[in-house]
Amino acid sequence: KVVIVDYGSQFTQLIARRVREAGVYSEIHPCIVTAEEVKAMNPSAVILSGGPSSVGDEDAPTLDLGLLELGVPVLGICYGMQLLAHNMGGKLASSETREYGPADFKMTADCPLFADLNREESLRVWMSHGDQVKAVPPCFEIIGSTETLEVAAMACVEKNIYALQYHPEVHHSEGGDTMINNFLFKIAGITPDWTMSGFIDSVIKDCQETVGPEGNVVCGLSGGIDSTVVAVLLNKAIGHRLHCIFVDNGLMRQNEVEEVSSYLREHFDLNLTVVDARERFLSKLEGVEDPEKKRKIIGYEFIDVFDKEAARIENVKFLAQGTLYPDVIESISHKGPSAVIKSHHNVGGLPEDMELELIEPLRELFKDEVRKVAIELGMPDSVVWRHPFPGPGLAIRIIGEITDERLTILRKADKIVQNELTASGWYRKVWQGFAVLLPLKTVGVMGDDRTYENVIALRIVDSVDAMTADWARLPSELLEKISSRIINEVNGVNRVVYDISSKPPSTIEWE
Ligand code: XMP
Known part of the structure; x- marks a missing residue:
């Protein structure tokens, strides 16, 4: 080394x-x-x-x-x-x-x-x-x-x-x-031996040693690459003693929960429980417009649902998390030896009497290495190159109040954005691309009729780390295609606009 x-x-x-x-x-x-x-x-x-x-x-x-x-x-x-x-x-x-x-x-x-x-x-x-x-x-x-x-x-x-x-x-x-x-x-005469397949073998061995012959491990799955790779690696190490929990908060994209869960069960034989908490999240969010309130409610409900589900599993000793190397080094550099290593409680808040130890199989890896591990494990492009998706999901992409009707509109519009970015080869080239539903209606004309309907904003950005970002210079033909498909195919939308602001001063998400 x-x-x-x-x-x-x-x-x-x-x-x-x-x-x-x-x-x-x-x-x-x-x-x-x-x-x-x-x-x-x-x-x-x-x-x-x-x-x-x-x-x-x-x-x-x-x-x-x-x-x-x-x-x-x-x-x-x-x-x-x-x-x-x-x-x-x-x-x-x-x-x-x-x-x-x-x-x-x-x-x-x-x-x-x-x-x-x-x-x-x-x-x-x-x-x-x-x-x-x-x-x-x-x-x-x-x-x-x-x-x-x-x-x-x-x-x-x-x-x-x-x-x-x-x-x-x-x-x-x-x-x-x-x-x-x-x-x-x-x-230095070093012989190169750091490969992702070698890493996978050693992580599996380490996890088997750490967990031992008995006891269970819980892991929260989000559909993102980090938690998916953690789950698949641990599943290889300890099989069904790894219990994965996917909380369906009703704020995921179209068919996402079904697609992710059936894929992971079929291809990797994951022991996966999908908790249907859609009603619970959506009723708590009823009438809430303030973005920070939305985030708080979603964070709190998540921990509560996850804890209850984890508490039903017997003999749980460990909680697996997708902490990456940059999180580990950021927290120790340049501080005294006594500086506390911040643990990233993506899941967190488990009942204290469970006294779980953390297992973080990716804590040595950079993001690009996690992608290489995912490829080595045989995961498809849709997992390996999936854009970051925020924990609060579509809740922060519906500006203003969240209703079933508005969720349906956004899901349909967003699906078109995802499909067109993928089909044109732009999905891999941009950092994130998605649709946002605005809380206003504007006038349009369809056929001979006047319409008064919703506005969808497209947010498609280039970035390397999400700290700064710029709007992606997509070809106008692609923007035109996305716009006309959304207006023609999504009932309730008569206008599409393109967000041309950079971060800073704007943020990537609208809320
Ligand atoms: P902003 O909007 O701050 O986003 O420019 C930077 C990156 O973070 C993601 N994001 C979130 N992720 N919970 C998350 O897990 C959140 O509340 C949240 N807000 C923003 C965003 O998608 C982008 O990648």
Whole structure:
């Protein structure tokens, strides 16, 4: 495994993903980790990440010099390189201006890090730093420069320590992948063995050991990829001792509950209970217009229904959840050792006397790896590439009051959006695409008659993490097709509008 010591760079997770894409397992640890602790992890290599601090700052994170004595190669990136220079006898200077963006990098010496790269050509690389190394430590040599930085890369081959001022993990750094691979394979001599099929085997074994020969596990299914993968993996490990609970809150899309549940039962032989709580949710939501009230009611009812259902199962010892690696690292980085790891209670609120332990089989994985596991498990595209769907479901896509009639209208319109996005190949290209039912009526004309009916808004966005988003530039022919199908096929709708706002300042959902 490769241990990545995190000094707070926004790209640290990207380093971990690049290493894993190369077939090598990597773990991120906050920079307060000690060399002793890292030694106990028995790593094959250590990478020091970038970070926002200046080495000279009063409370800047420091380097545990023991990390350089572990007998494994070390790669310092950006702040990691500055820490190496500072601690090993080099000189740093703070630049007057921050360098942020592309730079032309020239490899000025032969170095195993540059194997397979043509030294004659310069590489366009991505810089993001304030300070710079002015003089390398005694045992180091300069191995690369840019126009503004004499020391853009340095190495001490004898001690197996390498450092780059720019970010090789960023996609638009040319040669970055090659350098990372060279570090892993040519310098550290690692044999790649991190594959999703290997992961599946080891997770199944671990779960069998953790759960033991008796006792049951409960798992809440939502139809989303994370909970589905958790359920299928655990089902492979312990069979029907895994009890999956799908709460039908009456706010799912057309046929979704039936499709998801019959698919999971037939293909994966899941022990699945669908709780029909539609009446209960919809009656509690009657007359409620405020979005936050809707969310609260739905959250509360969910926990109550789930708890009651779980309490009927005997001898339950564990609750399985789809926590992913970014949730795990976000909660520990840069805080003291005493910082509490936030547990993601997607389900939560089980009766206290049940005293359940959590099982989180995906807590080592990034989202793209979960998708690879799903593919490896034989799941279809509709599960692997399903757009995120909010817990409160269609309730927050019906602006204003939720009624059966309005749910029917939205379901039909939304189905058309999903079908047309899929048929045109756009479903995979966008982050999310759905219909929203507005609380107003407008005038239209159909045949010779005046109509006075509902408005559907289309919300189709590009995004990478839902933190920011932009409206998708769909071809106008596709928008036209969606619009005319909705107006022609969905009774009660005579107008379709396209939402052209970005996030921020707008949000992806309308409520
Ligand atoms: P917003 O609307 O905040 O959405 O831009 C960002 C992402 O989060 C999803 N979302 C929710 N998911 N419960 C959820 O489980 C919610 O209450 C909720 N609200 C928004 C939204 O679909 C988008 O992917």
